[in-house]
Each structure stands twice: as structure tokens, then as C-alpha cells.
Amino acid sequence: MATTDKASPRERLLDAATELFYRDGVSIGVEALCKSAGVSKRSMYQLFESKDEVLAASLERRAPAYAARLIAGPDDAGTPRERILYVFEQVERGSASPEFMGCPYLAALVELKDPAHPASVVARAAKEWMKDAFRGQAELGGAREPELLARQLMLVFDGASARAGVGLETLDGVAVETVRVLLDAAGVV
């Protein structure tokens, strides 16, 4: 864990949670989490009601950086088509890292299997935000059916990142190429 001595117990817990839940899954125990964070269980329970709340908070804290890495900034030039393709180029690039395990939000939803879990609520919001971002670009790009295109892009995004994350797929342009076909069909040139 790359945490400094200056990080608060809360920060250390969230850093450890982000790393461990992503790498090992949501079922890792409080013991392992606290040990990795260098925080006592007593301190953890003073800061958070439960392990579930730590997981939810770690996913929430990660969302802005996750989105920023995928989405080209507002200052960037580029057409809506280029901005949509950029997201998939970034996924393909990111998936080459040995640490890549797919989208952390989809993984949390698949693992938790409980829509009412506080971390599921956070994860669903992150995925909705991304679909809305695609929809916005689809509208700007003059897509015939922006909502349909946004949903199609999410199928490809989640399929590509899940398959690459579990080692079923090596993304070598296949996601970008698939998205090009969908953009062409939707009239986003």
C-alpha cells in the first residue's frame, strides 16, 4: 500500500479497501482490511458502521478519478465520435496492466448480488453516470437514437472490461472496432 504516515486512519482504510476489494473481491474480511490499512478494528468501527460502509465509501471516493481517466476532459477538442472512441481506447490501454480486473463497479454488483447493499447503490449510480455521459455525447453527435446507442456502448464497455478483467480477452482493438461499427450504424460520424 502506497500510503504515507500522514494519511488519516480513514484515508488508510479507504486506500486499503480500494485495493483489496478490487484485487480479492468484496468478501475479504475486516481483519485483512484493517491489517492492510494499519488501523485497529476498534478505530474502523468508530469511523464506519460496518465493512459494507467502508466498501461503499471506497467505491464512491474512487468514482471521480475513475471517470476522469476514461473520459476526455471538457477542454479537449474532439468530436463526440472521437470522445466516445477515447473511452474505449482508454479501456483497452488500461486492460493491458496486470492489475486490471475489469470495472470495479460492475464487479462489485456481480459479487454482492444485492441491489440494496450500500455499495451496490454507489456502483449503480456510477454506471448510470457513465451511460448518461455516453448518451450526452450521442446526442451531440446526432445519433439517430441516443438512448439506444448509449445502452449499446455500455454493453460493449462492460463486456470488454469484464472479459479482459478475467483473462478471457486481450483487448487489441476489438472494443474500439466494435464501437466504430455501432457509431457508424447510429449515424455518429
Place this chain on the structure above:
Amino acid sequence: MATTDKASPRERLLDAATELFYRDGVSIGVEALCKSAGVSKRSMYQLFESKDEVLAASLERRAPAYAARLIAGPDDAGTPRERILYVFEQVERGSASPEFMGCPYLAALVELKDPAHPASVVARAAKEWMKDAFRGQAELGGAREPELLARQLMLVFDGASARAGVGLETLDGVAVETVRVLLDAAGVV
């Protein structure tokens, strides 16, 4: 559990494993598994080396029925295009069930996060089998790049079933429509 008194302890364990791992995830304990199967832990360990082996065997046993439900039988008429679309129509149909939690093989891989786990080996083989089936149909249908099309179809299959399985998507034709676009672009008419 819909098991009859005549089912062997092995069958009852595999039935319970199929249901519980799919519904609750791979981290459910030996205790819960044996209780649901009505089998003692002692009996389980006489039949299987570990819970991991029960999980692997349950995924392996499920594979033929899973494939049969998705893929149109060899006697069926239909062009390669129709047979590919049939798979996605079946996913869309299946995803309407409240018990639907996505593809059990992808879910196991996402949850286990360990390519060497015996159940990951079984799951990967099932996913490879499906990609090969798509590739075979793509070749028969005259796809320009059968391997590319098969990989694209798997992105959509896994994205659609994972998203529907966790409640992010209601498949109302969106997967079938996406596949139509990809088939058109690949020249599979």
C-alpha cells in the same frame, strides 16, 4: 431445492451448489451448502476434496444444459445469422426471469479472481466453447473476419447478460439489435 429423495448425496450437493453459488456467490460456506443439500460435511468431504471442487463440478455439470438452452439444436433449420441471433433472443428471454443473475461462468470468474482455481478452469472452458460456437457460425455465414465477429459477439453476450443480471439493464431487444448491426457489418446476411 427441488430434489427428490432418490437423488444421491453427490447429486444433491451439486444441485444445491448450482443454486446457491449462482444466487449468493462463490463465497457461501460449506455449512450452508451441506445444509441446503441435506448432506453431512463428512459425506461432502468423502465425495469431494474441497468446496472448490464442488463448485467446479457443479459448473461442469451445468454446461451442457446451459449451452443447449442458448444454442439452436443441429436439427433446426435456420441460417447462421438466424442461429446467432437465436442465442441473443434466448438471453433476452431468460433475463426476464427474477432468478436471472447473468452468465454463471462469467460470474464465477469475476468472483473467484483466480485463473488457477478449478472452477475458473471449468468456466473458462465453457466461455471458450461458446466463442468457438460463434466462430463456427460466423464462418458458415461467410463473415469477413469470423474470429473478430465471434469476439464481438462475446463482448455483447457478456455485457448484456452481466448488466441484466445485476439489474443495470432490461433487455428489450437491445442485445439482438446490437448483434444485427455487427452481423450486417461483418457481411453475415
